[in-house]
Amino acid sequence: MRRKYLVTGGAGFIGSHLAEGLLERGYKVTVLDNLENSIADPDLDQNSQLSFVKGSVTDRSLVRELVAEHDAVFHLAAMLGVKTTMTHTIEMVQNNLAGTSIILEEAMRTGKKVVFASTSEVYGKGEPPFSENMDLRFGNTTKLRWSYALGKSLEECLCLAYGRKKLPITIVRYFNIFGPRQKDGSYGGVVSRFIKAALTGEDLLVYGDGSQTRSFTYVSDAVEGTIRCLEEKADQEIFNVGSRNEITILGLATKIKNLTKSSSNIVHIPFDKVYPHGFEEIPKRSPDINKIETILQYEPQVKLEQGLKESIGWYRRKLARGELS
Numbered sequence: 001m002r003r004k005y006l007v008t009g010g011a012g013f014i015g016s017h018l019a020e021g022l023l024e025r026g027y028k029v030t031v032l033d034n035l036e037n038s039i040a041d042p043d044l045d046q047n048s049q050l051s052f053v054k055g056s057v058t059d060r061s062l063v064r065e066l067v068a069e070h071d072a073v074f075h076l077a078a079m080l081g082v083k084t085t086m087t088h089t090i091e092m093v094q095n096n097l098a099g100t101s102i103i104l105e106e107a108m109r110t111g112k113k114v115v116f117a118s119t120s121e122v123y124g125k126g127e128p129p130f131s132e133n134m135d136l137r138f139g140n141t142t143k144l145r146w147s148y149a150l151g152k153s154l155e156e157c158l159c160l161a162y163g164r165k166k167l168p169i170t171i172v173r174y175f176n177i178f179g180p181r182q183k184d185g186s187y188g189g190v191v192s193r194f195i196k197a198a199l200t201g202e203d204l205l206v207y208g209d210g211s212q213t214r215s216f217t218y219v220s221d222a223v224e225g226t227i228r229c230l231e232e233k234a235d236q237e238i239f240n241v242g243s244r245n246e247i248t249i250l251g252l253a254t255k256i257k258n259l260t261k262s263s264s265n266i267v268h269i270p271f272d273k274v275y276p277h278g279f280e281e282i283p284k285r286s287p288d289i290n291k292i293e294t295i296l297q298y299e300p301q302v303k304l305e306q307g308l309k310e311s312i313g314w315y316r317r318k319l320a321r322g323e324l325s
């Protein structure tokens with residue numbers, strides 16, 4: 001019989017690609033999403049092997065029913081984004097912690113494997129390249145930007161505690177995933193924000209001097225890394241899911257401006273203007289991906305420029321059809 005997977009947050013950016021990736025590999029998929037931050041993409045395939053349930057991961061009876069019907073759970077549902085973290089801290093912490101707690105409790109009931117989506121944010125102010133076994137270094141809790149990372153790290157602890165009780169569990173720490181369908185608004189990722197600005201002639205707003213670096217991972221690589229976590233050798237492990245595509249934010253803006261042949265300006269804007277209640281930027285973020293390469297034979301395939309071209313093509317088509325505001 002076809003294996004059947006539950007993808008929470010499957011109407012969002014990574015989750016929708018993950019659902020597609022699972023369907024392409026011949027699995028059945030159920031998406032559970034409350035549609036609070038979902039993407040509406042008319043190009044998304046209708047597929048008889050895909051079911052959609054509108055609801056929340058905080059709804060215990062719904063989660064109990066769904067988990068029992070599936071072979072494993074990919075738990076991606078969460079509120080995220082640096083701005084959301086600072087403007088909706090209470091809702092975000094409550095939503096994410098409650099959801100993960102319920103997913104794990106219900107998975108434990110029937111012994112179902114869980115793959116949990118964590119984040120490179122948990123490395124905080126550590127010294128890159130970040131490897132899975134290093135200590136995590138957060139800033140002061142008065143800076144609310146740390147609430148997302150602290151929450152995700154607490155959720156990781158919960159996962160690992162259930163792991164000790166023999167629940168098969170894998171944690172993936174995603175590093176700046178980008179690609180088609182990523183939100184382009186102020187709450188979205190920097191790649192989509194820059195592409196949209198470049199294609200519509202608006203300024204590309206670089207926060208600070210732009211010397212901060214990130215390692216951008218194309219979404220198809222993230223999906224491959226995540227699906228490999230179904231393997232038994234991934235149980236009770238944490239994996240960085242990232243790439244070696246490290247670039248400064250100013251370098252990224254320049255690249256996108258050139259690739260789109262845009263006449264937009266690159267404009268610097270001080271952090272305290274973007275985040276008036278105080279912010280702490282992480283100057284450099286890059287993953288050590290040796291562990292996932294060695295254990296799961298994951299190798300990122302998509303170079304930054306190739307991924308940017310794919311994403312730009314998608315945004316161009318969507319803008320031309322009036323499908324992006």
Ligand SMILES: NC(=O)c1ccc[n+]([C@@H]2O[C@H](COP(=O)([O-])OP(=O)(O)OC[C@H]3O[C@@H](n4cnc5c(N)ncnc54)[C@H](O)[C@@H]3O)[C@@H](O)[C@H]2O)c1
Nearest residue numbers: 009012013014033034036037038056057077078119174177
């Ligand atoms: N995008 C990245 O670069 C990145 C980096 C690190 C970690 N992550 C993690 O990966 C996961 C997916 O991120 P994404 O970029 O696809 O975000 P996204 O916002 O596009 O997707 C999250 C989805 O979860 C849904 N959701 C939120 N709360 C829910 C709830 N209570 N019940 C049901 N659905 C709910 C939203 O409607 C949305 O569709 C998240 O857990 C995030 O923390 C993403």
